[in-house]
Amino acid sequence: MKKYYETKLAVVTGGASGIGLALCEMLLSFGAKAVIMSDVNSDNLTNQSARLDSAYPGKMLGIQADVTEREEVAELIRRAAEFGAGRIDFLFNNAGLSLAKSFDEATYADWKFAFDVNFYGALHGIKAVLPIMRAQGGGHIANTASGIGFIPMAYQSMYSASKSALIGLTGSLRYELWDENIRFSTIIPGTVDTPMWEGKAPDTAITPEQSARGILKGVAANERIVIVTEPDRIGAANAFRPETAKEMDEYLLNVARKRQKLQQADMKTVMSCITEQELKRSTQALLLANIPFETRKLDDNGIELTELQVSDDIFDNACDVIETFEDTIFDDQDRPREKCPQCGSTDLERRDDFDCKKSITGISWIAQCRDCGRLIPHH
Numbered sequence: 001m002k003k004y005y006e007t008k009l010a011v012v013t014g015g016a017s018g019i020g021l022a023l024c025e026m027l028l029s030f031g032a033k034a035v036i037m038s039d040v041n042s043d044n045l046t047n048q049s050a051r052l053d054s055a056y057p058g059k060m061l062g063i064q065a066d067v068t069e070r071e072e073v074a075e076l077i078r079r080a081a082e083f084g085a086g087r088i089d090f091l092f093n094n095a096g097l098s099l100a101k102s103f104d105e106a107t108y109a110d111w112k113f114a115f116d117v118n119f120y121g122a123l124h125g126i127k128a129v130l131p132i133m134r135a136q137g138g139g140h141i142a143n144t145a146s147g148i149g150f151i152p153m154a155y156q157s158m159y160s161a162s163k164s165a166l167i168g169l170t171g172s173l174r175y176e177l178w179d180e181n182i183r184f185s186t187i188i189p190g191t192v193d194t195p196m197w198e199g200k201a202p203d204t205a206i207t208p209e210q211s212a213r214g215i216l217k218g219v220a221a222n223e224r225i226v227i228v229t230e231p232d233r234i235g236a237a238n239a240f241r242p243e244t245a246k247e248m249d250e251y252l253l254n255v256a257r258k259r260q261k262l263q264q265a266d267m268k269t270v271m272s273c274i275t276e277q278e279l280k281r282s283t284q285a286l287l288l289a290n291i292p293f294e295t296r297k298l299d300d301n302g303i304e305l306t307e308l309q310v311s312d313d314i315f316d317n318a319c320d321v322i323e324t325f326e327d328t329i330f331d332d333q334d335r336p337r338e339k340c341p342q343c344g345s346t347d348l349e350r351r352d353d354f355d356c357k358k359s360i361t362g363i364s365w366i367a368q369c370r371d372c373g374r375l376i377p378h379h
């Protein structure tokens with residue numbers, strides 16, 4: 001598969017984080033001539049493109065662009081082609097947002113924004129790059145959708161609808177432009193542990209690198225729909241089969257009811273996090289204690305913060321859990337403790353039987369104090 005990318009030029013939108021970032025890095029490691037990393041997030045873009053530029057000098061160009069802005073996408077493609085001396089071999093329309101809200105809460109502005117990012121973002125890219133790909137005699141456009149595009153879930157109607165639309169667009173153009181040697185693939189990247197999950201990715205989530213490898217393999221094979229993981233393959237196979245309709249109803253209704261419960265609960269803010277560190281630790285604490293919570297991003301007079309909310313009935317417990325976690329894991333110098341924070345004993349026993357949910361909590365193992373029984377998580 002490496003051969004497919006060697007000496008080629010690729011543009012990746014949403015390239016400064018998660019799956020997009022892994023795609024940029026892997027394409028360069030496969031010998032791509034150049035990769036244009038584009039993102040709306042200028043800090044991530046500056047940092048990540050500088051990092052890859054020093055690893056692959058002269059082969060990385062970072063260009064800031066908001067995919068919802070047609071003119072910015074056109075300018076991105078123009079500058080990318082200039083960097084590639086007129087050529088663009090691949091366009092990965094990867095930028096996207098998850099946008100979970102109840103249908104009642106979602107305003108028309110929310111709906112417009114969802115389609116602007118997840119659907120029109122890719123459409124703008126396709127429109128801008130087609131003349132270049134036609135002129136050079138071909139190219140490949142990969143549009144990142146989601147399993148939710150064919151298994152739509154409750155409280156994700158904006159995400160489901162915008163990603164389904166993208167699947168439709170990609171499938172249709174694949175055949176409309178086939179004879180012009182312009183290839184189209186839909187990407188279903190799997191459940192991937194990226195910042196999109198805000199630290200709450202399920203245990204089964206794969207890494208961005210695993211996803212990128214699957215994507216590049218499928219694109220190199222010119223697959224119509226690149227489905228990276230087995231669960232998504234099963235989901236895709238069952239999505240529209242009459243034989244599995246009842247089972248799907250049961251499963252999706254169950255998901256809907258669980259989410260409904262969280263929506264209806266009287267939620268209270270257990271922690272307002274300003275720094276990444278605060279957010280990471282509090283999230284880890286709640287996940288480790290199996291406490292269900294929601295995150296809400298806010299802008300409080302220019303200060304961006306994330307509130308962690310739990311339902312009223314478990315509020316006190318959640319406060320305790322966060323507080324205990326703080327002084328359990330870290331000492332005054334912010335280093336993991338090697339002594340029991342409760343009794344000071346250094347007689348700690350490693351408990352490998354404890355499920356730490358490492359991919360979510362970042363905690364590798366748990367020790368237990370032999371003297372007082374206190375559990376002490378370690379990274």
Ligand SMILES: NC(=O)c1ccc[n+]([C@@H]2O[C@H](COP(=O)([O-])OP(=O)(O)OC[C@H]3O[C@@H](n4cnc5c(N)ncnc54)[C@H](O)[C@@H]3O)[C@@H](O)[C@H]2O)c1
Pocket residue numbers: 013014015016017018019020038039040041044065066067068094095096097098117121144145146147188189190191192193194195196197
């Ligand atoms: N992570 C998953 O489990 C998962 C599952 C299915 C589909 N996806 C899709 O994969 C793609 C990548 O997501 P990820 O998980 O790597 O998330 P991520 O949040 O790590 O990366 C998304 C990137 O897109 C950028 N972006 C958002 N809006 C943009 C805009 N208007 N213009 C330009 N860039 C913008 C963000 O700044 C971010 O860098 C998305 O399309 C997402 O919907 C992800």
